[in-house]
Every structure is written in C-alpha cells, then in structure tokens.
Amino acid sequence: MSVYSTILTQSEFVDKDSLSYPFEERGLQFGDGVYEVIRIYKGEYYLLKEHVDRLYRSAEAIKIKIPYHKEKMTDLLHQLMEKNNMKNDGKVYMQITRGSAPRDHAFPYEVTPNIYAYLQDLPRNEKILENGVKTISQRDVRWENCYIKSLNLLPNVLAKQTAKENNCYEAILHRDGVVTECSSSNIYLVKDGKVYTHPATNNILHGCVRMAVERFLKAENIPLIEEAFQIEDIQHADEMFLSSSTSEVLPVIQLDNVVVGNGEPGKITRTLQRAYEQDAKITDKLIKNV
Ligand code: PDD
DSSP, X not given: OOOOEEEOTTSOEEEGGGOOOOSOBHHHHHOOEEEEEEEEETTEESSHHHHHHHHHHHHHHTTOOOSSOHHXXXXXXXXXHHHTTOOSSEEEEEEEEOOBOSSOSSOOTTOOOEEEXXXXXXXXXXXXXXXXXXXXXXXXXXXSOTTSOBSOOHHHHHHHHHHHHTTOSEEEEEETTEEEEESSSXXXXXXXXXXXXXXXXXXXXXXXXXXXXXXXXXXXXXXXXXOOOBGGGGGGXXXXXXXXXXXXXXEEEEETTEEOTTSSOOHHHHHHHHHHHHXXXXXXXXXXXX
C-alpha cells in the first residue's frame, strides 16, 4: 500500500497516517467544511482548474477564507503528485474545514482552517463503463444549497447505502418527482436526440464533469436542454447516463423496475464516453464498441 503525503495549512507534507486533529474540530463536530475529489489519469489531474475554482466558491459560500491563492493551491496539488511519484489512475481527496475551536455553533473569526489532501489509486471500472448500471429512486431530502460541496453528506450517504443494499450503483434523487441529481453524480436523460438535465441551480452540485459534458455536446451539435425532468419521464427515455469525477460518463440502464430504452448503453452516451476519453487524454481506451 502506498503511503501518500498530506498538505497541511502550513504547506507541509507529512505521512498521511501521522495526521491527527483535536476532537474539537469543526469539520468533525459540525461537518463545517468543504471538499473536492479530482480525478487523476496516469499521474495527471483532470479538470483541475474547474475543481479548484469550485473549491474556492464553496469555501466562500460558507465564509471560510482559504489562506492561499488558487495558484498556490494548484502548485501544492502538483507537488503532492510529484512527492508521491504518482503515475497511476487515481483521485485526490481534499478537504478544508473551518478549523479547530471550542464547540459552539457560531464560529470564531480568528480560527485557522484545517486543510489536507491525499492521493488514492482508482483504476477505471471497465465493466460498468461498458455495460452500464442500475439505479434506484430516492427522495431528495437535502438542504437548499446543494451547489456547495459541503462535508454534510448524511442524506447522500443514506441514499447511496439504500442503492447498495438494493444492488444498485446509484440513487437518483427527486424532489416531489422532479429529478435533481444522484447521491454523488449528475444525471441526464436522452429523448429524441436531445439531452435533458437539471439546470445548474442551488439544488444540484455543478459538476465539473457536467461542465465537460456540456462542452462535448456542443462540439457534437447535440442539444442540451437544462430543464428538470420527472421520475415518470424515465419510462419514455431513449437513454440515460450519469457523470462524476469517479464515475466518468456512465450509462444508466435501469431505474427501479423500469428498463431504460432497450436496456443497453445508448448512442449519445457512447459518443460522450469517447469524447471524455479524448478530453482526459486516456490512452488505454475501453470504449471499443463505438
Ligand atoms: N461527487 N453531484 C454530487 C452530489 C456529487 O457529490 C458529485 C461528485 C457530483 C459530480 O461532480 P463532479 O463532476 O465535479 O465530480 C454531482 C464526488 C465524486 C464525491 O463526492 O466523491
């Protein structure tokens, strides 16, 4: 097992297993913080700028002042990769909490954020990228600021667990039947050559891969309609897919008891998977049957 380093607030690199925090830490006690997950292919970050920009947006939204500029954060992330001699496919997980302070809901202004990041291997999941996944619907019971990538993930955790217990890969979330996103990915429906997805409002996380998908669709002249669809629309969908940094562009072939389209990954989904592989400069391509 690799021992990866950690970025501390002081720009230090340490053995990740040596890191500890006082129990009065606001991330631990209140989920008072934000995070990012960035995909890595062969030791290169994918969509790094988009992720760093979102990290700063999330932190600002909850009044955490990150003690570095974006350039320094980016440089530290590159150093982390080098220090670990990372050459594999993987991901970086990073989080910024408000810091350590005596427990009180209201926060002290002078507290210093706790920051760390570490790398993990993450091979591409060839089988599901080829065959697609099954999903389950769940009520979206989250708060109204889902555009913030906050550490408060309990509704997402419970929705994903329900999916897992039902042999599904993801939970598709809906508010009164209106589909928002999944527990840890964005969701799309294809009908008559057009792609539908929830608009980038406060009710969803503005996915970095979602932004890339928007770009791919534009390049392919495939219309993207940023209009929310309903759970019941899925019965008439031609295709569905989801997107995230860890899942890429992933075909969805079933929701609850409803088979999507003909039950196989669709043409537009395949086009986007190919575009993703090109954009991420993936050399050992898996999407062969296109
Ligand atoms: N999740 N929606 C939610 C609720 C998410 O948690 C994520 C990412 C996405 C997709 O965002 P992106 O394309 O930037 O990865 C959408 C990450 C992977 C996670 O929590 O592990």
